[in-house]
Amino acid sequence: MPGSIGSYTVQNYGRMIGDKIRTDSYIRGLKRAIELRPNAVVLDIGTGTGIFAMMAARFGARHIYAIEPDNAIHVAKQLAVANGYADRIEFIQGLSTDLELPEKADIIISDIRGTLPLFDHHLQTIMDARKRLLAPDGLQLAQRDTLTAALINAPEVYTRTVEPWKENMYSLDVQAARHLTINCWGNDKLKPEQIVMQPQQWATLDYTSLEDVNTSGTIQWTATEADTVHGFTIWFDTTVFEDIRFSGAVGQTDLVYGRIFVPFATPIDLTTGDTLTLSLRANFVGGDYIWLWDTVVTNESAPNTQKVNFRQSTLLGEAFSPDYLRRRADSFVPAVNDDGKIVRFVLQAMEQNLALGEIANKLTQQFPERFQNWRAALDRAADLSAKYSL
């Protein structure tokens, strides 16, 4: 992809930096933290193109470790040289979770969230860095995220999400697809007038003390008038450092993170006295989050009768093939397929100190049906070398 410097493009990094509310808050927080810790050692986790590392140098940090697995780090190095900071920034290509430092960091800065902070290895990474790499009285940016949920009346968003799979679309039975789509959440723009009742705080992630990568909480709304809710959104408000904060609330300036809309299984018509109880869990499984949202509606006139009882989960929103599930079962006895044999062959050849061209020669001889020519074998060996060689 033109402009690509890894899994992100330079435009992706530019969009992050271009979010002035986010970036200015981090930079102001970093300045203040360095004022509190003169001669600080700073660790910038996920430095990308190096923005926070360079600003740490500008604010007088003694030494900055800037770690990033993406090839963006090469751009970061160039920028550090161009700005005269290369002598104080040590760039390391890799993951912070594999990092050993010769000294503890006085300040750790990172923004490796997705649309929400409960994303990928974010919390695991922060906890690991705090425990292993931060000095005992060290400072962290960001310090805290507060997550808030709001019920949403947005027929058009719901329609966009679910309607293509409504009953009898073109006289086809599309129930299976509908079942998947109501168990996914998507990104959408939302307006304050679409919020029904008061938003409720769902969870707080205090990065300075967090111990659990999973988050759960139950919130309730009681309707004082009739309304229809199609789903809910969650946003986060961030304390970057002390009183330096920014808000992802609906109605505030849209941030680079985007905004989620989580649909209910069907739109819910609330009447006066209805209580909607939302039990929302985010469980870290296999490297990312599974979201589960159980929704129950009762009315004060008949509290033991559930008008609505939905159990939804992003786990039900994924179309796993039976074969995929079969091959992940604990009873499955795996056998190595041809691709696996090629990987094994190349890794073994790499241990024999052979040049890639020689490995490609051997590959074409060993797997003639898989490699039409030496060039194709070289490409495969080079891919594996890029991933696994020292």
Ligand SMILES: C[S@@+](CC[C@H](N)C(=O)[O-])C[C@H]1O[C@@H](n2cnc3c(N)ncnc32)[C@H](O)[C@@H]1O
């Ligand atoms: C969204 S970018 C942030 C770039 C820049 N720091 C900024 O705020 O503009 C997040 C970066 O974190 C990196 N990243 C994610 N997990 C990481 C980890 N455990 N160690 C180092 N980098 C990580 C990703 O590759 C990505 O480039």
